[in-house]
Amino acid sequence: MNSVGHKPANEKWEFDEAVTTVFDDMLERSIPQYKVMRDAVFDIACRHAQHNTAIIDLGCSRGEALAPLTQKFGVYNRYIGIEVSKPMLESCRTRFAGLIKAGMVDIREMDLRKEFPPVSASVILSVLTLQFTPINYRQNIIQKAYDALLPGGCLIVVEKVLGSGSKLDSMMVDLYTTMKRTNGYSTDDIDRKAMSLEGVLVPVTAAWNEQLLQLAGFKHIDCFWRWMNFAGWVAIR
Numbered sequence: 068m069n070s071v072g073h074k075p076a077n078e079k080w081e082f083d084e085a086v087t088t089v090f091d092d093m094l095e096r097s098i099p100q101y102k103v104m105r106d107a108v109f110d111i112a113c114r115h116a117q118h119n120t121a122i123i124d125l126g127c128s129r130g131e132a133l134a135p136l137t138q139k140f141g142v143y144n145r146y147i148g149i150e151v152s153k154p155m156l157e158s159c160r161t162r163f164a165g166l167i168k169a170g171m172v173d174i175r176e177m178d179l180r181k182e183f184p185p186v187s188a189s190v191i192l193s194v195l196t197l198q199f200t201p202i203n204y205r206q207n208i209i210q211k212a213y214d215a216l217l218p219g220g221c222l223i224v225v226e227k228v229l230g231s232g233s234k235l236d237s238m239m240v241d242l243y244t245t246m247k248r249t250n251g252y253s254t255d256d257i258d259r260k261a262m263s264l265e266g267v268l269v270p271v272t273a274a275w276n277e278q279l280l281q282l283a284g285f286k287h288i289d290c291f292w293r294w295m296n297f298a299g300w301v302a303i304r
Contacts, residue, residue, distance in 0.1 A: 079263055079266070079267055081152075082128070082152035082154065082155055083152070083154055084154040086154075087128075087129065087152070087154040087155055087158050090128060090129055090155075091129065091131065094131075096247070096250040096251060096252065097247060097250075097252075098195070098297065099243065099246055099294040099295065099297055100292070100294050103292065104225060104292055104297075104299060105131065105132070107291055107292050107299065108132060108192065108194060108223055108225065108299065109132075109135050109136065109139075111221065111223055111291060111301050112136060112190045112192065112221070112223060113136075113139060114221075115189055115190050115219065115220055115221040115303070116136070116139075116140055116144060116189050116190050117189035117217065117219070117220070118140075118143040118144065119143065119144070120144060120145070120187060120188055120189040120190075120217060120220075121144070121145045121146070121147055121184070121186040121187065121188040121189070122136055122140075122144050122145070122146050122147070122188065122189065122190045122191075122192075123147045123148075123149065123184055123186070123188045123190070123191045123192065123215070124146075124147070124148045124149065124191075124192040124194070125149050125179060125191065125192060125193045125196050125208070125212070126149065126150060126151075126179075126193065126194070126195070126196030126199070127148030127149060127150050127155075127159055127174065128150065128152075128155045128159065129155060129158045129159050129162060130148060130158075130159045130162050130163060130174075132192050132194055133146050133148055133163075133172070133192075134162070134163075136190075137163070137166060137171065137172060141171070142171060144189075145171065145172075145173070145186075146163075146166070146171060146172045146173070147172075147173050147174075147175060147184050147186065147188075148163075148172070148173070148174040148175065149175055149177045149179065149184060150174065150175070150176065150177070151176065151177065151178050151179075153176070156174060156176055159174045160174045179196075179200065179204070179208050180200065180201070180204045180208075183208070183211040183212075183215065184215070185215075186215065187215060187216075187217050188215050188216055188217065188220060189216070189217050189219070189220040189221075190220060190221055190223070191212045191215065191216060191220070191221070191222045191223070192223050193208075193212070193222065193223065193224045193225070194223070194224075194225045195225055195226065195227070197209075197224065197226055197276075198226050198227050198268050198269060198270050199267065199268055201269070202269060202271065205279055206279055206282060206283070209222070209224075209279050209280060209282075209283045210282075210283045210284075212283070213283040213284050213285060213302075213304060216304040217304070218304060219303065219304065220303070220304050221301050221302060221303045221304070222280070222285070222301075222302045222304075223299065223300070223301050223302075224276065224280070224299065224300045224302070225292070225297070225298070225299040225300075226270065226271075226276055226297070226298060226299075227268065227270045227296055227297055228270050228271065228272055228273045228276065228296055228297065228298050229270050229271060229272045229296065230272075230296060231272055231273075231274070236296070239295040239296040240296060242295050243295055243296055244257055270296070273290070273293075273298050276298070276300065277290075277300065280300065280302045283302075284304070285302035285303065285304065286303075287302065287303040288300060288301070288302045288303075289301060
């Protein structure tokens with residue numbers, strides 16, 4: 068495994084220990100407008116967080132989305148991180164060890180295809196998570212998120228997306244590849260990562276993501292961030 072966390076071409080992508088070690092750096096160099104997106108997710112979550120409710124992060128990885136919320140709201144909320152990767156779980160639990168001991172944070176090993184945290188929440192985050200879940204499970208996960216939300220609560224979804232047609236998609240992919248080269252990735256890095264992610268990261272169109280939210284029952288949905296083939300939505304119950 069090299070320093071940027073790519074798999075060899077003959078291996079499938081996994082959130083293993085090697086990826087966990089370089090994960091934050093990899094996201095900053097791989098996700099366009101990464102800080103803009105993170106800040107927007109935080110600001111929207113702050114507008115909808117209600118005291119004495121849960122804030123849930125689906126696919127919390129190392130806890131980057133939860134950390135600023137724990138600092139902002141402290142003991143006024145409970146914070147639940149859901150993760151299936153054991154190295155990510157270990158890293159996240161180490162990060163929040165003090166808050167876990169204090170009973171504020173709970174990092175749970177959970178496969179969203181099989182179960183969902185049985186709590187009432189005012190904020191649920193799904194940041195670059197559904198794209199790693201088989202398509203046939205996504206509607207059920209979003210439905211369970213809707214059911215878990217309190218009135219006025221929000222689901223924040225960020226996903227890699229397909230363009231609305233092959234020509235537009237090709238243009239966006241090309242511009243995204245150019246961005247990654249600018250951030251220090253070689254053509255070989257990019258190609259090997261793309262091959263390792265085949266069948267693992269499966270994006271759908273922005274319209275399809277919005278339809279999933281609508282079918283779950285959300286009436287107030289809007290796209291708050293978009294850069295080529297990445298997008299973020301807020302959906303309010």
